[in-house]
Amino acid sequence: MSFKFPSPEWVTAFDEQINTSDAYANAAKTWEGDITLVIEGGAGIYLDLWHGKCRQAEFLTDPSSKSPEFQITADMEKWKKVLAGKLDPVQGMVTRQIKLDGNLVKIMKNVKAAQELVRCATKVPTVY
């Protein structure tokens, strides 16, 4: 079964991937911070990430309803490339195709966790 991106069902499937990933749990064991992934001009995905687990995952019709520590914004085409493993999110940020609001240094110190998070997203069977 595939899930439409973005949708509440996709977010639930993503949440399950995160919370069943040993690789993420290990890589993010010291991570404390919430993130909203925003589709430019559209919906958002809120994740409350804490010590290798996702404590809360929520589909947001209005991303501005949350004030997370980090917000990552890209248009739909860029998100598709990220989810297909065709765009390295860090390269996307460096070339400003993906916008990060928040402390980059904290992200760069936790790149392995970020990579595992992306890997969890790519494992969700996705349709658009």
Added chain:
Amino acid sequence: MWYYSSPFVVFGDEALSHLEQLSGERALIVTDATLAKLGIAGRVEEALHKAGMETCLFAEVEPEPSLQTAKRGAQVAAEFAPDWIVGLGGGSPMDASKAIWAMYERPDLDATEINPMITLGLSKAKLIAIPTTSGTGSEATWALVLTDTEEKRKFSTGSRELVPTLAIVDPTLTQGLPARITADTGLDALTHAIEGYVTTWHNDFSDGLCLKGAQLVFDYLERAVRDGNDLEAREHMGNAATIAGLGFGNSNLGLAHAMGHSFGALFKQPHGRAVALYLPYTIDFTTNATLGRYADIARFIGLTDSRDEEEGGRILAEKVRELALAVSQPLSIAEFGIDRADFREMLPKLVEYAEQDTQFFTAPRIPESEELAQMFEYVYEGRPIDF
């Protein structure tokens, strides 16, 4: 989408005299006390004076420059108001000059806030990088490494806007450099070239530069180490370092740098010696998964005709070890004189810092934490990685 960045490069005999052709009012020279004492900063000042510029010398950069030093340099710049900043020296003064340039133009920013995602908008000054060692490649890159002395760790950052405007690679500036420094820095250049070629961010623009950089180091490093006045070897090593810098500066690095940064920060070892130590082990580790594109490098430098990745990786790792041995580079952590108990105590930090390094995530094969700890153990003993 990706970018290729490069300074205007002046290289070869008399390259330093290009400074006489520049236009400007004031140049701040950022260097270290040794280069000031040896008169090398004086040569730069003299050339800038011929160009009609007033100069100011900031010769306070220490090895592994600190945030605090960069802040002092930015304060000097704010008072002197230069339109040129000259980073003169090894990687430390050149990296410090980039941070000073950024903080001079953007006093609202701390060096830790510099990153590729913000626009610095530099307009008051331009940067000249003049290497006096052949290794760092900082003269050709947008990266800088500073040490946070309070947290006892290095941090790497950068901005495309911090690529020097001009790089001057003059072989006479490395003439007579001690053998130990020549070996450390030369192997740093080799590590840049090899990792820059195999990184997951490798690209068509950086590949050729990395291959040529590696070839030049294999051809000329031993000669440069053996005879500090061999100007032909010096010139090619200087070019190798800058070429490798152009390569990795546009493709990033990998595991040897992540492990070397961690080791260098925790055990206070020079950058080049630290990263070069890990190079053959990371080639082993990557080759064990048949990854890495090392066979291309092995073919390019004439070690084999084979296209077999595993064979190429093994041959290259062996060649790197041979070169390290030939220039008296330590090949294990134990050879650095580090006690096993001290090493074991630091092992969790070694792993943590390496995993948090900005070069870690572009390695072609990324180890799990346990594998990384095991790799450090193997390197302690000098055992080739067999997993």
